[in-house]
Amino acid sequence: MSYELITVRVEAGKVGIITLNRPKQLNALNDQLMSELGTALQAFDADSAIACTILTGSEKAFAAGADIGAMASYSFADAYKGDFITRNWEQIRSVRKPVIAAVSGFALGGGCELAMMCDFIIAADNAKFGQPEIKLGIIPGAGGTQRLPRAVGKAKAMDMALTGRMMDAVEAERAGLVSRVVPLDKLMDEALGAALMISEFSQIAVMAAKESVNRAFEGSLSDGVMFERRLFHALFATADQKEGMDAFVNKRKANFSHQ
Numbered sequence: 001m002s003y004e005l006i007t008v009r010v011e012a013g014k015v016g017i018i019t020l021n022r023p024k025q026l027n028a029l030n031d032q033l034m035s036e037l038g039t040a041l042q043a044f045d046a047d048s049a050i051a052c053t054i055l056t057g058s059e060k061a062f063a064a065g066a067d068i069g070a071m072a073s074y075s076f077a078d079a080y081k082g083d084f085i086t087r088n089w090e091q092i093r094s095v096r097k098p099v100i101a102a103v104s105g106f107a108l109g110g111g112c113e114l115a116m117m118c119d120f121i122i123a124a125d126n127a128k129f130g131q132p133e134i135k136l137g138i139i140p141g142a143g144g145t146q147r148l149p150r151a152v153g154k155a156k157a158m159d160m161a162l163t164g165r166m167m168d169a170v171e172a173e174r175a176g177l178v179s180r181v182v183p184l185d186k187l188m189d190e191a192l193g194a195a196l197m198i199s200e201f202s203q204i205a206v207m208a209a210k211e212s213v214n215r216a217f218e219g220s221l222s223d224g225v226m227f228e229r230r231l232f233h234a235l236f237a238t239a240d241q242k243e244g245m246d247a248f249v250n251k252r253k254a255n256f257s258h259q
């Protein structure tokens with residue numbers, strides 16, 4: 001299988017490594033990239049030689065969010081009828097073997113949500129996490145309003161969702177969003193070390209542990225995500241979404257009319 005917007009390789013014959021590869025756009029997540037990612041994750045999950053997958057980006061950006069240029073002109077009908085996000089973001093949740101996010105640089109909006117969909121996050125010391133959707137006249141749409149409070153508690157999640165501020169790696173570790181912080185040049189070694197350790201264990205026990213921890217974590221997450229999804233779709237009916245995204249695309253300050 002050949003991919004354009006991700007690269008895929010195998011380390012030590014048993015760890016799959018997927019690298020998001022739209023560097024000029026800071027790995028902004030468009031439809032094609034998410035479809036390729038879903039396919040690659042499913043392929044590693046189905047490969048009996050692979051014990052664990054690492055998902056990573058570039059030094060500057062894990063991913064700076066969903067592709068704003070692609071979304072800017074969406075209507076509510078486009079988002080809702082096209083099943084925006086659900087159609088190609090949810091595959092990662094059906095992967096049964098562990099997926100580790102190795103995050104350096106920006107993990108913003110959908111990028112932060114994608115990292116949170118992984119089983120745990122190892123961060124480089126230059127990592128920055130945030131849900132800046134509010135600045136665009138929308139809200140997180142890939143589980144951010146549900147997974148972030150479960151990871152860091154309501155206070156910080158609310159702070160981040162309402163102000164759009166970023167959290168650095170130290171704060172993210174303190175808050176419980178990431179499991180480890182390492183120097184940037186050690187990020188892949190650390191993630192690979194964790195993946196190789198996992199690969200030594202019983203694959204059945206590993207899958208059971210993952211399933212069980214997710215059970216504790218999820219609760220009524222699906223209802224929450226669906227609720228969020230419909231609100232997210234609805235925001236494409238607002239003038240403020242058009243204004244927020246047009247302002248970003250045209251590199252100007254947004255002037256919201258609150259309509």
Ligand code: HXC
Binds near residue numbers: 028069085139141
């Ligand atoms: C499309 C993006 C992008 C994005 C960056 N780029 N983020 N394009 N969608 N999310 C593009 C820029 O337009 C620019 O293209 C190039 O990447 C480099 O970005 P700069 O802004 O020049 O870099 P810098 O000054 O270093 O600032 C980095 C940044 C900033 C702080 C990360 O790019 C930024 O604020 N990006 C948007 C972050 C964001 O709002 N994310 C949430 C998106 S909404 P050109 O062509 O000018 O070089 C979202 C909804 C999720 O994710 C819903 C569920 C999926």
